[in-house]
Amino acid sequence: MEWVNALVQGILLGGLYALLATGLSLVFGVMRVVNLAQGDLTILAAFMALAIADASGANPLLSLLVVVPVLMLLGYVLQRGILNRAIAGGVLPPILVTFGIAVILQNALLEIFSADSQGLDAGPIEGQSLRLTDQLAVGWFPLATLLVAVLILVGLQLFIGRTQLGRAFRATSDDADAARLVGINDRHVYALAMALALGTIAVAGVFLGIRTTFGPLDGPVRLIFAFEAVVIGGLGSLWGTLAGGVILGVAQALGNQVNPAYQLLAGHLVFLAILAFRPRGLFPSASIRQQA
Amino acid sequence: MTGVSATPAFRVERATPASRATAIGGVLLFVAMASLPAWGPAGTMKLLVEFLTLLALAQMWNLLAGYGGLVSIGQQAFVGLGAYAVLISVDRLVLHPVLALAVVAVAALLVASLTSIFAFRLSGGYFAIGTWVIAEVFRIFVANTRELGAGTGVTIQTLVAMPAPERQALVYWLALALGFGSVAAAALIMRSRLGLALRALRDSEPAALSLGVNVFRAKRAIYLVASVGAALAGAVIYLQLLRIQPNAAFGVDWTVKMIFIALIGGLGRIEGPIIGAVVFFVLQQALADYGSLYLVLIGAVAVGITLLAPRGLWGLFTARFPVALFGVQRRLAVAGPGEGPPRARGVVSE
Numbered sequence: 001m002e003w004v005n006a007l008v009q010g011i012l013l014g015g016l017y018a019l020l021a022t023g024l025s026l027v028f029g030v031m032r033v034v035n036l037a038q039g040d041l042t043i044l045a046a047f048m049a050l051a052i053a054d055a056s057g058a059n060p061l062l063s064l065l066v067v068v069p070v071l072m073l074l075g076y077v078l079q080r081g082i083l084n085r086a087i088a089g090g091v092l093p094p095i096l097v098t099f100g101i102a103v104i105l106q107n108a109l110l111e112i113f114s115a116d117s118q119g120l121d122a123g124p125i126e127g128q129s130l131r132l133t134d135q136l137a138v139g140w141f142p143l144a145t146l147l148v149a150v151l152i153l154v155g156l157q158l159f160i161g162r163t164q165l166g167r168a169f170r171a172t173s174d175d176a177d178a179a180r181l182v183g184i185n186d187r188h189v190y191a192l193a194m195a196l197a198l199g200t201i202a203v204a205g206v207f208l209g210i211r212t213t214f215g216p217l218d219g220p221v222r223l224i225f226a227f228e229a230v231v232i233g234g235l236g237s238l239w240g241t242l243a244g245g246v247i248l249g250v251a252q253a254l255g256n257q258v259n260p261a262y263q264l265l266a267g268h269l270v271f272l273a274i275l276a277f278r279p280r281g282l283f284p285s286a287s288i289r290q291q292a
Numbered sequence: 293m294t295g296v297s298a299t300p301a302f303r304v305e306r307a308t309p310a311s312r313a314t315a316i317g318g319v320l321l322f323v324a325m326a327s328l329p330a331w332g333p334a335g336t337m338k339l340l341v342e343f344l345t346l347l348a349l350a351q352m353w354n355l356l357a358g359y360g361g362l363v364s365i366g367q368q369a370f371v372g373l374g375a376y377a378v379l380i381s382v383d384r385l386v387l388h389p390v391l392a393l394a395v396v397a398v399a400a401l402l403v404a405s406l407t408s409i410f411a412f413r414l415s416g417g418y419f420a421i422g423t424w425v426i427a428e429v430f431r432i433f434v435a436n437t438r439e440l441g442a443g444t445g446v447t448i449q450t451l452v453a454m455p456a457p458e459r460q461a462l463v464y465w466l467a468l469a470l471g472f473g474s475v476a477a478a479a480l481i482m483r484s485r486l487g488l489a490l491r492a493l494r495d496s497e498p499a500a501l502s503l504g505v506n507v508f509r510a511k512r513a514i515y516l517v518a519s520v521g522a523a524l525a526g527a528v529i530y531l532q533l534l535r536i537q538p539n540a541a542f543g544v545d546w547t548v549k550m551i552f553i554a555l556i557g558g559l560g561r562i563e564g565p566i567i568g569a570v571v572f573f574v575l576q577q578a579l580a581d582y583g584s585l586y587l588v589l590i591g592a593v594a595v596g597i598t599l600l601a602p603r604g605l606w607g608l609f610t611a612r613f614p615v616a617l618f619g620v621q622r623r624l625a626v627a628g629p630g631e632g633p634p635r636a637r638g639v640v641s642e
Contacts, residue, residue: 036420110584
């Protein structure tokens with residue numbers, strides 16, 4: 001029963017990881033760029049929610065109303081101001097620039113909030129759970145996280161597949177030059193994609209902050225989890241990202257069941273095994289763009 | 293000369309007056325610096341060990357990213373590997389530190405061959421994070437191994453037992469050999485067939501591919517070289533620090549330093565990391581008291597340089613004063629009609 005419990009908790013944890021990974025997957029899908037500041041932006045969102053909750057006394061879930069638009073705006077500005085220029089420079093600049101931004105964010109947060117671990121208090125929902133059997137209970141909040149992750153992924157899928165702007169995303173992803181020829185402003189499209197990605201990152205950050213403690217230096221770990229979920233699921237595939245998140249969560253939960261010290265190691269090993277035997281991921285179906 | 297000769301008199305040259313001067317100056321500097329333990333203060337030697345090991349780390353990362361186009365954020369895997377390999381060789385196998393470095397090199401070569409299988413499944417930004425994951429796996433593995441001191445770390449006892457002046461001189465000489473060796477190795481590699489392939493790769497990967505360069509093999513070779521170099525640097529760093537902790541030895545901070553030094557000096561040039569190491573070292577000494585604000589500045593400078601001066605400080609300098617301190621580029625020296633000695637003609641921009 002302990003193992004079944006670990007499995008269930010792992011699936012729920014996977015919801016959080018899928019949420020963390022969505023932004024990475026979206027950005028890579030549209031502009032073939034890896035945002036190395038992703039983890040630190042997640043932590044930034046959590047700290048923003050903390051500052052808002054502390055100042056207003058409101059539930060951190062309400063802070064989403066502020067954090068999501070602010071991060072989306074930040075995403076747009078960041079892409080238009082800095083990252084578009086980096087992308088134009090070739091393969092190396094986007095990696096180096098986003099890594100530089102990661103270093104800046106980490107240390108700025110450290111300077112402002114000190115190295116202490118923080119947590120967001122969302123009230124009674126955090127402790128309540130749905131009791132399935134005597135030994136098996138499902139927390140409402142982790143369940144809600146998984147549902148939100150699924151909703152966001154479904155929403156993105158519909159948006160990219162059905163709307164005019166979504167078509168512009170796909171066109172730019174397939175061939176930016178050709179998209180420009182038919183009148184698409186690719187710099188604007190990239191900036192919108194980054195804004196959307198940072199919107200999902202904002203949600204991920206607030207949910208992360210409610211679920212666990214966080215500190216200014218936790219960004220890289222979150223980036224690595226998000227990245228592992230994306231690679232396990234298959235590059236550029238949004239549904240793969242959900243599956244990858246769940247597989248990573250289950251691997252960590254089962255590893256934790258063996259020995260708490262092996263929680264992270266188990267996730268890393270599953271990731272390396274996928275790289276060795278299924279380098280294109282488990283579900284390499286391309287939703288945004290056909291894999292080259 | 294009366295007729296048109298069937299075979300024009302030409303030869304391929306690589307050395308330039310500046311490169312000859314650099315070689316001679318380098319040897320003289322090396323000899324002068326090697327005598328430091330006889331007269332210099334211990335504090336100076338300590339600082340120089342730090343500087344020379346940073347130079348070696350950055351030079352190796354530059355080979356990887358600047359020439360190979362492989363941005364790794366996981367070279368700390370090899371810094372830590374070097375640290376623990378030298379600990380095992382010196383303390384457990386009772387080898388002399390110099391011999392221990394040979395063991396470190398072989399161990400790093402084997403491990404890098406293994407990790408390359410995983411890392412080379414990825415490219416671009418995913419390669420960057422993939423190498424980082426590999427370093428994390430190393431860290432977690434060591435942090436859970438009681439024989440290696442687990443999370444609290446270990447001390448290299450044999451070196452602690454050595455008389456301090458003797459230990460200081462030994463570590464200094466090793467660092468000196470490593471620092472100068474890394475520059476010489478980079479120059480030699482760039483003069484070789486592999487170097488030609490890598491520079492073609494650096495300038496345009498599709499073009500190199502179409503000319504028959506085995507891109508995968510060249511990248512893998514440079515990954516192995518850079519990893520062995522990082523491991524040797526890690527070994528010398530921890531021969532000086534003596535205390536090894538997994539979180540520090542496998543910390544991403546090592547790679548942040550390598551990236552910053554190579555970027556600020558100039559990616560894809562041997563001169564780059566040398567300039568970058570000097571600038572970084574001075575900044576570090578001057579701004580160390582500012583803690584995390586100093587790292588904010590470092591990050592901002594890295595972003596700014598990438599966008600505004602992608603060739604770094606050395607690139608800015610050579611744009612005004614064209615000079616190559618290392619004769620790696622092949623140039624055709626042709627003897628034209630009516631001319632005396634063969635005149636060197638630049639073929640491609642280095």
